[in-house]
Amino acid sequence: MPEHAPLGVAVIGTGRMGADHVRRIQEVISGARVTAVVDVDAERAEAVAARAGGCAVHTDPAKAMASADVDAVLVASPGPAHEAALMAAFAHDLPVLCEKPLTPDAASALRLVEAEQALGRRRVQVGFMRRYDPEYARLKALLETGRLGRPLMLHNRHRNVASPDFFTSEMLITDSVAHEVDVTRWLLGHxxxxxxxxxxxxxxxxxxxxxxxxxxxLETAGGALSDVEIFVNCGFGYQVQAEVVCEGGTARIGDAHDLVTAAAGRWGGSIAQDWTERFADAYDREVQAWVDATRRGEVTGPGSWDGYAAAAVCEAGTRALREGGRVTVELAERPALYG
Structure with missing residues (x-):
């Protein structure tokens, strides 16, 4: 890629998330352009490509990655397809932004960790976009100052208006609580x-x-506890909130106090209705950060180890859901590459 040329990105998966990323790259962020879209549904891929001003359309991710104008890959296909796409990206030595989950289970995620380790350098950023949300970023920065003392507890609330028809009880953990799993590891550092x-x-x-x-x-290696209320059919709105209780104070985010009105004897505001509204800015910041780092020849942000750790915790969570009781999390030894 020439020094000042835009990063050529192949977007794999043109469903709701993938199509939104195509729009984001083409219309919102800078330094990149969509050079290929990939989907097993060629008709859907062609429609998304047309909205992006026209680009190559593929049904095979590996063929897209072999194109001379593809410098990086954004994976937004369903989780079970991620391992094959990422292995293909490794074969072409391409940097990847992979939407969560890295893969749906710990064993396949660990295979990707091992494959990336064999490359000798990080190539994957995992799409835990809450790390790029301004409120979460401020909370992380505050905790790192140490002014509030050691974190003791983290309270999380995650509410959706309604769940999709295909949602299962296990998916409340693997698709929803997975975000709080990453947030807990990131904020508390354990x-x-x-x-x-x-x-x-x-x-x-x-x-x-x-x-x-x-x-x-969730129990952590540092002795702190993190709890998550997950309620995916609350009916009234989309809410994501977090409060950290430390030895010397507390800090809370997610109250959505950006606009409060008072009129006709009432006061109040609005509640976001889905994640695309609540975290639109976080997604923009995440993709821009990935593009900027990739153009510098770097990989930053949450990586393959974070994706693997989240998968292992979610596996323990789904087992706890099925069997009851406390389930320990089994993790492989963390490679130096992810130190």
Whole structure:
């Protein structure tokens, strides 16, 4: 890639997330352009390519990666397809931004960690976009100052208006709580060692058979506890909130106090209705940071180890959901590459 030329990106997966990333690269961020889109549904890929001003369309990720005008890859396909796409990217030595999950299970995620380690350098950034949200970033910066003392507890609330028809009880953990798993590891700076999942009586608003809400407790190697209220059919809005309780004070984010009105004897504001509204800025910042780092020849942000660790914690969580009780998290030894 010439020094001042835009980064040529192949976007793999043209569903809601992939199409939004195509729009983001073409219309919002700088320093990159979409040179290829890939999807098993060629008609859908062609429609997305047309909206992007026209670019190459492929149904095979490896063929797209072999193109001379592809400098990097953004993977937004379903999780089960991620391992093959990332292995192909490794074969072409291409940097990747991979939407979470890295893969749906710990074993396949560990294979990717080992394959990347064999390359001798990091090539993957995993799409845990909350790290790029301004509120979460300020909370992380505050904790790093040490002014509040040692973190003791982290309280998380994660609520959706309604869950998709295909959602299962396990997906509350693997698709939703996975974000809090990464946030816990990132904010507190320790690996998660055990998971317990409590199941209150299901909400009347939850589909038949869906264990919703759930209350998840994460234990960390540093002795702190992190709890997650996950409620994916709350009915009223999309809320993501976090409060850290430290030895010398507390800090809370996610209250959405950007605009509060007072009129006609009432006060209040609005509640976001989905993640695309709440975290739009975080996604923009995440992709821009990835493009900027890639153009410098660097890989920053959450990596393959973070994706693997999240997968291992979610596996322990789904087991705790099924079997009850406390389940320990089994992690491989962390390679020096991810130190």
């Amino acid at each position: 690996e998660i060692t055990a998971v317990t999942v409590h199941r209150p009586a299901p909400s009347a608003g939850a589909p038949e058979g869906l264990a919703d809400p759930q209350f998840v407790v």
